Amino acid sequence: MYQFKLLYTVKRLIVLLAVLLLGAACTKRFDKINTNPYRPTPDQQNPDNYSTGANFVAMINAVTPAGDAPGLTDFANSYQVAFNLAADCFSGYMGQAGDWNTNSNNLTYAFNTGWVNEQFNLTGALMRAWNSIKFFTDQSQDSLQFSVADIIKVTGIIRTTDSYGPVPYSAIITGTATPAYDSQESIYAYAFTDLIKARNILFRLGASAGKPLQAYDMIYEGDYLKWARYANSLILRLAIRTVYVDAAKAKQYAEEAVAHPAGLLTGSADNAVHSLKAGNGQFNFNNPLVTLTQNYQEARAGASIVSILTGYNDPRLRAYFKNSTLTGRTTEVIGVRSGINIVRPNYQPFSELNVTTGTPLPWMRVSEVYFLKAEGAIRGWAMGGNAKDLYESGIKAAFEEAGVTMPATYLADDAALPVKYVDPAPGGTSTDLDYASTGAVTGVTKWTIKWDEAANFQTKLHRIIMQKWIALYLNGPEGWAEYRRTGFPRILPVLQNRSSGNVITLFQARRLPYPQAQYNQNPVQIIKGISLLGGPDNGGTRLWWDKNTNIPR
Template identity: 35%
Template structure:
C-alpha cells in the first residue's frame, strides 16, 4: 500500500510541487517571455539588495557617499561576507535565471531581434558582476551541476565582444524590428536603439581593458564609434521605473545609512556646479550642502550625523518608503562623449578632438540634469575654479587643484584626470561604473579615508574588488578554488582584477 501511494503521488509530483503563482519552464511561451525579460532588467541592476550590493560597496569606493551607522565597516575597507551573500544569491537566483530562460526561449522560437536584445542585456548585467569580483559564473550558468565553474575575466570580456558582434549583426539586418514590445523597460523593443546601446557598451568595455590589452581596446573602441554610439540625451539607456519597480536608489532613501561624501561636496562646491541641488539636498540643520569624509571610525559615526549632512536630491527621496519613479540609469550620451575624449587623447579615431569631446560631455550632462542653457554651459566649461576646501573638523583642503577649463598645455595624466573627473560627476549616482573607472585610472583622486580597519589596504589606497560570497565557498568549493587561481591573487579586496593594470606609480595619491 505504501508503494502504491508513493507511485500515485509521483504521478502528480510536478503539479503538487509547482507554486500556484509560478509557471514551470515548459509552459513559458513566446507570448510570456517578455515578462521574464522585464524581470531580468530590473533585478539585474541589484534592485532588491541595492544597499548592501551598491551603496555600501561601489558608492563608498567611488566616494559618492559615506556610511553613517557605526557597525558598517566596508567604508573602512573591511569586507562583509553576509552582505555579499545577499546580492550574489539574488543575482544568480533571480536575474540570471530569468535572462537565461529568455535567451533560450527566444532562440528556440526564432525570435531573432528579441534574442539579440537579451544577449546585449546579458553583457550589461554580467559586466557589472565581473567588474566587482573578477572571475564569476558565466558561460556555465544553467548547467544544473553539483559544481559550477567560473570563467576568467579575460575570457568573459572576450565573450562580451563576441556576443555584441552577434547581436549587432542581427539588429543591423532588422533596423525596424522590435523585440518584447512594451515589456522591454529600456527602449520598448526598438532594435535601432538597442544597436546603439550595443555599440556604446562596446566602447565602455573597450576602454576598461586599455591597460590590459591596448591594441584590442583601440580596435573595439574605434569599431564602436564607427558603427554609431549614443550621442544625444534622447537616446540614453534607462530602465523604466513603475509603481511595481520603483527607482532602485529610492528604495532605501528612507534610511539614514549614507550621506554625501566630502569628495563630491568639495568638487561640486568649488566648481559652483549647477548639478549640486539636483544631486543632493541641503542639510536639515544649517541648510547647507555638507559632506562627510569617508572611513570615519565607528566612534565618530551615528544617527546624529544625519541632520547636519547632505542627502540625495529630491528625485530619489522616498519618505513614504514606496520609492520614486526616477528612471534607473544604465548608460548615457555624456559618458560616451567622455569615453571618446579619452580615446582621442590616446590617439584613437573617435570622431573629434579630446578637448571638443570633453566639452561635449559636459554640455550633455548639464543639459540633461539641469536643462542648462548655452550661456550657462559655456561659463562652466571655461571656469578656472577648482574644488573647495571644507570647513570640517579635519580642515580638509580642496580635494584637487583641477579646473574645469580643459588644460590644452597639460600632460596626458592631467588631461586624463580632467576627463575622468567630469565623467565621474556625470555618472552620479552610478557607483558601479564610477568605482570601476576610479580603479582603472586612479581618478578622481578623492580624499584619503579617515581610518582603515584593513591590515592590507591603507587609508591612502583603493579597494580593488569585492570578495566572493561565502555561499560559494561552502557549496561550490572546487570551482571557487579554481576561480581564486584565475584571479591571480588571494580572495581579498586588495587583489587587482585582470583589467586593472595601470602601473601603481602612475596613480595619484588621494588628498589627505
C-alpha cells in the same frame, strides 16, 4: 508548419512537466542548497510568463534592483547591500549615516561576507531569466529578442566581474549548480563577442520588426535600433576599460565601434536608463535610493563629490543633493565621508540624495560616450572628432542630463579647484583632497576645468575622467571602476581601515571579496576562481584590467 507547431507544443509540455516534477522536490528559495541558482524556476518556464515578457523585466531588475511596489522594500534592500554599501560609496558619490556592526563593515574595509553575496544572488536571477528567454527563443527562432536578452546579460555580468574579478559565467548555461569560475579576461572576451553579434542582428533586422517588447522593456520600450546603439556604446566602454591591459586590442574594438553604422548613443532619447516608460505594462519601478535616503535615513551625499562640485561652483550640486538639516547649516550641501566612526544622530542631518521614486537608474548615457571618445582621441585613436570638442560636448550633454543650465563661464574656468572637506559633526575631521598641488606621481600639472590642448596626457586624462565621473553620478559601479582604472578623480580615503592591512588606505578598495556562501556552496570552484584572480581573496587585490602603473597616491 502544422507539424512544427505540434512538435513545439509537445516539447514545451515535456519541459514544463519535467520542471514541475523537479520543482516539487525543491524549495521555493533559490539560495537553498538543493536549488540551482542559475536555472529557470517553474514560473519562468511558463510560456505565458515568457509571452508577457516578464523575464525581460526580471533581467533588468537584476541589473538595477528597482521593482518594489509602493510600501515594500525587498528590491531596495537588495540594491543597498549589492551596490549602495559598496560601489556607490567606493566611487565617492555617497556616504552613509549608518553604523552597522559598530562601524566594522564594507565602508571601513571590514567586508561583510553576507552583504557581498547579493551580487551573486542578482547574477542568479539574471541568468535564470536569461536561460528561460533562451529556451523560448531557441524554439521560436526569434534572434532579435534573444539579442536584447544577451545585451542585458552582458550589462549585468560586467557589473559582477568588475566587483569581484573571476566569477561563474560560461558554465552557468550547462545547468550545473556548482559552475566553474571564468577569468575576467575570458568574461570580457565573451562580452565583446556577444555584444558584436547582438548589435549586428539588431541593426540588420530591427528596423522592420516592430516593438513586440514595448510593454516589458523598461530601457528602450522595445526599440531594437536603440538597443543596437547601446550595445555598440558598451563595446566602446569595455574597450576603454581594458586599455591598460591590452592597448592594441582596446584600440581595435573602440575604433570599430565608432565607425560601425549602427551608431552610438547620440541624443537624450538614446540614454539607457532603467525607469517605467509610457509604453510599459503594469510593472513597478521605485528608485531604491528613496527608501535608503529618506525612509532608512542612511544614504547621504558623499564628501568627495560635494567638495569637488562646491569647488567648481557646479550647479549640479543641488540637482544631486538636498541641503542639510543640520542646525545653522540648512542652506548648505554637506557630505559624509566613508570609513569614519559614524554616530547616527550626528550624521543623519547631513544632505539627503535628491531623488524621487521615479528618478531613473542610469546604465549608460550620451555624455559618457562623448567622454569615452575624448579619451580615445588623446590616445591617438580615430574617434570621429578632436578631444577638445568631444570633452566639451560631453560636459554640455551631462548638464542637460542633470536638468541643469550650464554656467556660461564653466568651460573657460581655469581657476576653480575642489575645496577642503570640513566635517561639522562632533569630533569630525577636515581633509584636503590636495587638488592645489602638482607632482610627478600623477603628472597632472593643473586640476581645473578648461581644456588645454598643450597640456600633457595625464592632465588631459584627468579633466576627461573628472567630468565623466561627475556625469556618472547614480551609476556607482561605473564610477568606482573608472576610479580604479585611472586613479581619477581623487577621492577621500577612509580614516578607519579595518582590513588588517589587506587594503592600502591611499590605494583604496580594488574589489569585493567573495562571499562566504560561495565557500560553502561551491568550494571546489571558488578555489579555482581565486587562482584565476592571481592574488589573495581580499579587497586589496587588483583586477585583470586594473593595471595602470601611474595611479595617484
